[in-house]
Amino acid sequence: MSQKVAIVATGQTKHTSKRKDVNVRELINEAVSRCLADADLRMDQVDAVLIGNMEPFEGFMFPELWSIEGWGGYLKPSVKINTGGTVGAATTAAAYYYVASGIYDTVLTVGFEKQSDGNSQAAMTAIGEPMWERSVMAGAIGNWSMMASTYIAESGATMEQAAKIAVKARHNGARNPFAHLHMPDLTVDDVMKSDLLAWPVRRLDMCPTSDGAVSMLLCGESVAKRRSSRLAWIRATATAHEQQYMGDSPKRLAVMRAQIAASQRVYKMAGIKNPLKELDVAEIYEPATWAELAMYENLGFCERGQGGKLIDAGVTTMEGELPVNPSGGVLCTNPIGATAMIRVAEAALQVMGKAGAHQVSNVRTALVCSYGGNAWSDAFILSDSPS
Amino acid sequence: MGIKPIAGEESIRVPFLMKMEFEYAVGVYATHFFQELKDHGRLTGVRCPGCRRVYIPPRPVCGICFEPMTEWVPLSDEGVLVGATVIRLPFVDPMTGKQRPVPYGMGIIRLDGAATGIFHFVDETDETKVRVGRRVKANIRTERQGNLQDIINFRLMDGPHE
Amino acid sequence: MNNQTTNPIGAVAATVRQKIELPYSYVAGRAVTRFLLGLKSKLFYASVCGSCGRKNVLPLSFCGRCWKPIDRYVPVGPRGTLESFASVPGGVAELPHIAGPVVYGLVRLDGADTLLAHVITADAEGKIRCGARVEAVWREERTGSILDVEAFRVLREG
Secondary structure: OOOOEEEEEEEEOOOEOOOOOOOHHHHHHHHHHHHHHHHOOOHHHOOEEEEEOOHHHOOOOOHHHHOHHHHOOOOOOEEEEOEOEOHHHHHHHHHHHHHHOOOOOEEEEEEEEEHHHOOHHHHHHHOOOOOOOOOOOOHHHHHHHHHHHHHHHHHOOOHHHHHHHHHHHHHHHOOOOOOOOOOOOOOHHHHHHOOEEEOOEEHHHEOOOOEEEEEEEEEEHHHHHHHOOOOEEEEEEEEEEOOOOHHHOOOOOOOOHHHHHHHHHHHHHHOOOOHHHHOOEEEEOOOEHHHHHHHHHHOOOOOOOOHHHHHHOOOOOOOOOOOEOOOOHHHHOOOHHHHHHHHHHHHHHHHHOOOHHHOOOOOOEEEEEEEOOOOEEEEEEEEOOOO | OOOOOOOOOOOOEEEEEEEEEEEEEOHHHHHHHHHHHHHHOOEEEEEOOOOOOEEOOOOOEEOOOOEEOOEEEEEOOEEEEEEEEEEOOOOEEOOOOEEOOOOEEEEEEEEOOOOOOEEEEEOOOOOOOOOOOOEEEEEEOOOOOOOHHHEEEEEEOOOOOO | OEEEEEOOOOOEEEEEEEEEEEEEEEEOHHHHHHHHHHHHOOOEEEEEOOOOOOEEOOOOOEEOOOOEEOOEEEEEOOEEEEEEEEEEOOOOOOOOOOOOOEEEEEEEEOOOOOOEEEEEEOOOOOOOOOOOEEEEEEOOOOOOOHHHEEEEEEOOOO
């Protein structure tokens, strides 16, 4: 018998560039322990665990296997998921279905990545298709740069508009105790003077690589209401995938087909017709500043080509009509296997009113949307009410 | 009896170079493409009978129409940059375990006749020149092996941009 | 392209060889660091869970069954019992100093509840069997690596 699903609790590590003090198992355990503490729940009360990560970064197969003592998986119903960059969101979607089905009432989700144990750009390049992409690719940065070049050609967006996104993100992140980068004094000038990694992406246009983990508790309606009065209900979720090669959609990033599909589906499921007006906050997956500008268009916040105008007008800042990434986003924190789940957790904190110094006021409805280089896009609508 | 935790001590790091060797079965369509490139220096794609898109890299099914594709069409060795950048960041190349030499121009090239683009090098490291809309021409080797490196890179062509 | 074959519908299919080399540097974590440092002193350390009492080798900093942190370690061994083994004929690329065959085994160090995987040797073939008593053969120069133990050798019966 199907049931409504709410996010009841969250836990995160303080994300940082190198956790030299812990191995993967210990890193995961920190986030899981915090989530259980937030829920006032014991591990033996958890029905199932869904865990996601992108293993090329850890450099050994099945890091969740080697970490099992840290996430309570021993003999517990559980599944490992990997959809690349969006894995945190895909894992959350899977947990949603576990609970919505009525078969499980209390499901833990885990997202993690220990980027510093490996070499991130090399691992990203190894993900390239061996015959057609790998010998030319230059990691995630190279791909996002090429995609940004297409976006600029289509929209006329400027380096300055991208730099404003970088500043917004780092100022927001400075108010988030878990964010990796805290740069409250960053200026547009700082961003435009940072090294050019691959045109048009400058160092400060790009996300960091981080070590971090996040965990959430999803419960069915009656269990959720008993556990807490501050809940973030999952009203809708959708997943969509691109065609396989990056060049299959020659305007990719300008036109993010999978993101358009996933977000349109959740808007429809949740009855949202005007996202800019009806959403109170959005947490989106922006590995580069240019990606965020393009996402404004692909998520229907504005017309094609107008992404830059939204940031110019301050619409997506903390004081604006639709704050985007009050957490600081991916531009502040990127432990890849955790990142998309951090978006969900942060949006949940906003809906629950538990976001502290980076809380947006009067949040009732939140959008979460990810878009990965591995071609998935996942979207959620979270709400303060079940229907 | 036991050891006391040593406060503030950093953990030991265990280094490991992961080396994996593969022999990928590239499939009938890639084989056909690279054989044509090797034997005749020609680029080809496959056309979907439903939407009429010509795909490169070629593949058996159009993912949008879900139709099998069997019509091979010749493609020009000229096209346009639909994505363009110059890579400057140093990074470890997983194909060699060493730094890949930078800077190098890189692009997504839509060959004339194709609906999709392919990754390749662009023979230019000045960002003001490697731009979306520039026309490019494949620089194809005279001695070929049957792989993507049979195209050395793409050269920027003179003339008006698209 | 290599190895062209003809598939069932008569089309030609080829393969391409590539390698991947990715450098990693794994953080061992506090419990395994304790273990690795112990090897320098020719000691094997197990973690002891304060709740269930399990003695884990390699040691854990957290017991996943009791859901409690662990901060106690005790020495185990130095001898143990071989519980399982397998022989790899022709040697192993990662252990070039051992001419094949290489025998891997799981050793229960005296006092431990879990098994440690390592190379097994004996001074005579046929001595390697389940239940054999083994002891560590230590390298002269030890750096805090699992290879500080060269192998576990079957004890010479006396």
